[in-house]
Amino acid sequence: MSKENKPGFWERNRLSGGYVLRKTVTKWGVSIIRFVLLFGLCFMILQPVLNKISVSFMTEADLYNPIVISIPEHFTTENYLLAAELMSYQKAVVNSLLISFTIAVLQISVCLLVGYGFARFEFPLKKFWFACVMLVILIPPQTIASSLHLHFRFFDILGIFKATTGNTLNLRGNVLPYYLMSAGCMGLKNGLYIFMIRQFFRNIPADLEEAAYVDGCGMFQTFTKIMLPQTKPIITSCFLFAFVWQWTDGFYSKMFLGGTKLVSTGLARLVDSLQAFIQRLTGTLTTVSVAYSNCILATGTLMIIVPIIVLYLFAQRSFVESISTSGIKM
Amino acid sequence: MHKRKKYVGLQRRKARAGYLFIMPFIIGFLVFMVRPLFQSLYMSFCTVELGAGTFNTVWAGLENYWNAFRVDPEYNRLLVEEMTRMMVYSAAIIVFSFFIALILNQEFRGRALVRAIFFLPVILSSGVIIGMESNNQLMANLANTIEQTTSGVSITGALEEILRTSGVGVRAFETVFELIDNIYDVAIASGIQIIIFLSGLQTIPKSMYEAADIEGCTSWESLWKITFPMISSLFLVNWIYTIVDFSMRSDNAVIEKIQKVMIEQLRYGPASAMSWVYFLLNLAFIGVTTLVISRGVYYYE
Numbered sequence: 338m339s340k341e342n343k344p345g346f347w348e349r350n351r352l353s354g355g356y357v358l359r360k361t362v363t364k365w366g367v368s369i370i371r372f373v374l375l376f377g378l379c380f381m382i383l384q385p386v387l388n389k390i391s392v393s394f395m396t397e398a399d400l401y402n403p404i405v406i407s408i409p410e411h412f413t414t415e416n417y418l419l420a421a422e423l424m425s426y427q428k429a430v431v432n433s434l435l436i437s438f439t440i441a442v443l444q445i446s447v448c449l450l451v452g453y454g455f456a457r458f459e460f461p462l463k464k465f466w467f468a469c470v471m472l473v474i475l476i477p478p479q480t481i482a483s484s485l486h487l488h489f490r491f492f493d494i495l496g497i498f499k500a501t502t503g504n505t506l507n508l509r510g511n512v513l514p515y516y517l518m519s520a521g522c523m524g525l526k527n528g529l530y531i532f533m534i535r536q537f538f539r540n541i542p543a544d545l546e547e548a549a550y551v552d553g554c555g556m557f558q559t560f561t562k563i564m565l566p567q568t569k570p571i572i573t574s575c576f577l578f579a580f581v582w583q584w585t586d587g588f589y590s591k592m593f594l595g596g597t598k599l600v601s602t603g604l605a606r607l608v609d610s611l612q613a614f615i616q617r618l619t620g621t622l623t624t625v626s627v628a629y630s631n632c633i634l635a636t637g638t639l640m641i642i643v644p645i646i647v648l649y650l651f652a653q654r655s656f657v658e659s660i661s662t663s664g665i666k667m
Numbered sequence: 668m669h670k671r672k673k674y675v676g677l678q679r680r681k682a683r684a685g686y687l688f689i690m691p692f693i694i695g696f697l698v699f700m701v702r703p704l705f706q707s708l709y710m711s712f713c714t715v716e717l718g719a720g721t722f723n724t725v726w727a728g729l730e731n732y733w734n735a736f737r738v739d740p741e742y743n744r745l746l747v748e749e750m751t752r753m754m755v756y757s758a759a760i761i762v763f764s765f766f767i768a769l770i771l772n773q774e775f776r777g778r779a780l781v782r783a784i785f786f787l788p789v790i791l792s793s794g795v796i797i798g799m800e801s802n803n804q805l806m807a808n809l810a811n812t813i814e815q816t817t818s819g820v821s822i823t824g825a826l827e828e829i830l831r832t833s834g835v836g837v838r839a840f841e842t843v844f845e846l847i848d849n850i851y852d853v854a855i856a857s858g859i860q861i862i863i864f865l866s867g868l869q870t871i872p873k874s875m876y877e878a879a880d881i882e883g884c885t886s887w888e889s890l891w892k893i894t895f896p897m898i899s900s901l902f903l904v905n906w907i908y909t910i911v912d913f914s915m916r917s918d919n920a921v922i923e924k925i926q927k928v929m930i931e932q933l934r935y936g937p938a939s940a941m942s943w944v945y946f947l948l949n950l951a952f953i954g955v956t957t958l959v960i961s962r963g964v965y966y967y968e
Contacts (some may be wrong), residue, residue, distance in 0.1 A: 368775065369858070375770065379785070381783060382785065382788060450699065452688075454686075468698055469692075470692070473700060476946065486935070517699075523695045556680075585793040591930075604796075642790060646790070
């Protein structure tokens, strides 16, 4: 059959006995259904965010106005100013950035070591220690929270502090214990990172390392010079997880970092601070209307997630690619 | 003696290096996990008295557990509610994320964008933000207003009415309706699970589907005969992850209760008892379901 007189669609359909038509209709049908479904679901996920954006620009009068639904009548940025003041936003962002970044770096570097150790070396009791990693994943931090609380309230190493100063150290509300815990892989979801990193290393062929050993490279040097350069995808994804989860974490922040102003604890306390703020203004005991406090809350939430979303947009491609190529295979 | 013989020469050096590599974990585990774990277990049997600069524990036997179950007015109810909610939602999350992963694995225009949107919940559902979401009254008011202005025309509402009046399996339907009404919660909790399923789906060789297609397999059949067995191990992983994730969420009623008892009322003993009961229940649930699911898991190779 020459190129000039390629048969038309219907001609081909007739020749194939209706197969072409059926195939085309199914293909289009599937895409249309898929489009509608995905559009709906994406809208559902995005809708609260969009909604918050529109609410955050409304004045209080707009909130009660039944005609105003998504486009504010009196456009205002006052909510942002108020929320920023209540959360001490600038300070909190700087603190949170600093803490989330350092914690994430610390956690990931330690977890990399541990994950590599589990993936590549044979040693006695390996199964037992790995079971401990699983246990760390499974134990909710809340279970040990109360005793950790006391552990750091009356902190002491082998009674040294008690002997020298006559008192135990109160490390609660201090940043130090959390860094210590992170260095010991006991931070937020660290078991999960160890697990993911181990799976990743197991998928890398061992030939390169063997070659390095044969050439006289030490164990640690092999790790830093040969293995680390290959781990970019898993480091990216784990780092992002660690950063984001640390950024929004309320549990550990409330427990250890209570004294430091952070965006997550600021947000959790936002409604109360709003109430206190208004009471100070009016001088009388007043309750803030639900609508208004929710409006401020929406603004605060937006202000918290904007930095992460910016980060996410930059890292999105490498994040999604890395997580799907690194493969959390079992 | 037998063990030591096994690790000689290079092997022995490697074993030592292995221990050095996992040393941070061992130290961290011993210092920050083992002690608090046993201490909290011990405290759950004690009355803890906070003094100036120190604290005393007085052995109280099973009193805290008795308190949690028989004296505390809410704990039982919260526990039962949370466990049921967890079962229903975990199942829904697994099904939903598998379905979405199947769709996102297909080729279509704008796939990168849709994927990015579906992974957004990983951020939106973390930490303090999820708690904000669930009790936002303003949104609820807004939804009410919209519902009223559309004068109650709702396909799902009509469908629910029809199914309700049919009178068969009403209770099962009610659960499904609740899930559909809360589909947002399901979607927002399944970000990681979608990623895990998707990464699994991408490891299935294309040649398998081609072979099945040539043999006359429909896509429906190859879904059950190829896709399902090939990523069945991921179902297990996702199931465990979902349950763990669910039991640690900050808007979890039991967790809130424990936090309240511990931090506001400073009653460490009862709080430990409550969290141990919850933890053990979760562990038992994970154990039983893992056993059941792992029977169905198929390992390729």
